[in-house]
Amino acid sequence: MEQILPHLDSVFSIDCVLFGFDGKELKILLIERNEEPFKDWWALPGNIVGPDESLDQSASRILYELTGLRGIYMEQYYAFGDPNRHPQGRVITLAYYALIRLGGDKELRPISNYAKRANWLPITDLPKLAFDHQKIYDKGLEKIKRRIKHQPIAFELLPEKFTLTQLQHVYELILGKKLDKRNFRKKIVSFGVLKELDEKQKGVSYRAATLYRFDKRRYAKLFGKEISF
Amino acid sequence: MEQILPHLDSVFSIDCVLFGFDGKELKILLIERNEEPFKDWWALPGNIVGPDESLDQSASRILYELTGLRGIYMEQYYAFGDPNRHPQGRVITLAYYALIRLGGDKELRPISNYAKRANWLPITDLPKLAFDHQKIYDKGLEKIKRRIKHQPIAFELLPEKFTLTQLQHVYELILGKKLDKRNFRKKIVSFGVLKELDEKQKGVSYRAATLYRFDKRRYAKLFGKEISF
DNA sequence: TTACTTAGTGTAAAAATTACACACTATATT
DNA sequence: AATATAGTGTGTAATTTTTACACTAAGTAA
Known part of the structure; x- marks a missing residue:
């Protein structure tokens, strides 16, 4: 998450790299920020972990809010917590990736206030990303590269x-x-x-x-x- | 970390599975708690992440405070954040493992207030652990099992x-x-x-x-x- | 000298990986 | 009807990797 910060000492959030496959290209879902810092930049979708949510639940919720999808394969893969990663305060974020079969862009729902819009962008041509999101994305890709060799995750990107x-x-x-x-x-x-x-x-x-x-x-x-x- | 909780909504901590090898057995460092909850239980060492520490720094500090060692190979591997994992409040914890060559038990230092003592215990005969620490340990062992097959981490456990x-x-x-x-x-x-x-x-x-x-x-x-x- | 304990070494069989090319089939086009 | 087109589907031989397996050599202790 990277939206308006409540005045807390530290915030714990989840950021998601949503990989989508439309039969042709591999894409990720990015949002265009509508708030400072990094207004107008593209960023990974994320949010604060709610008080009664488990981490997996929180990740699923973020995915759902953005796409309306449920029951998607998601997995946490790394925590990023550099004290300076967020210019306005301490935000520790846990990264998840998800694998989604895209059937047209009908999945996208009305999005929340801190974003102008959300788009599936091909990973071969990504814009500059806000915060340390490039690093988060890189590690996510690395992770699924590794995982696809040992686990049947490729099927998650394909129709049945x-x-x-x-x-x-x-x-x-x-x-x-x-x-x-x-x-x-x-x-x-x-x-x-x-x-x-x-x-x-x-x-x-x-x-x-x-x-x-x-x-x-x-x-x-x-x-x-x-x-x- | 699992010690006295400040009255915050949520706490972010790091817990460490310190694997040690003495030439014979594989052991982990456990502390015996001196505080409720789980007073007198064995637990993984951990602590709250400080406001100006990176996550890796925090893990190193915890290790240092307990053993006096620096420059040890450590790696984060999973975040545990079930809302009920800590009976007194929301504690999200990030697990690290470390690999340490043991040369006698001289590494142990005077330990902090929430623990009675710390001990290296062989993994073949572990006691019941506090909180969800058994799960954290299990996942840590699983992780190094995987990693030892692809990365040169075994050397970290041996003398030069x-x-x-x-x-x-x-x-x-x-x-x-x-x-x-x-x-x-x-x-x-x-x-x-x-x-x-x-x-x-x-x-x-x-x-x-x-x-x-x-x-x-x-x-x-x-x-x-x-x-x- | 003998007994003991661990170090250090090779080979053959089986399994897995790699490199590689062409005929078939369904559709679209004329 | 004939033809062009585009992707499907298939086998084999050479190489590399993995596995299973047992004895001699070296040093120490008694």
């Missing part, structure tokens, strides 16, 4: 039914490098957590690909054997 | 000069399983970050082993290629 090419695309965007198609498919299928459906992709002007679904049950069963991409 | 057997021992204790001697040596040497010394172990009643040193410079150079045990 997806093609292997789409899945590979997500991996490539997050890892920031091309992967070999055959090797990727071999490996991802070998984990045994994908369920091949009897359905094909629709609405494409070329050969339609087979759809798959992430098999949560099976993953839970095999959980001991952690995925390692 | 160590034998390969000692190193293997540290890995075995943290990972909680036996490793094959030949494979371990092959792999660890292949990373190229160990410097074999012209020196042998002393004071043992059997064949003395060769001493090694962790080559930080070389590690920094190879840093791109991350270690993967």
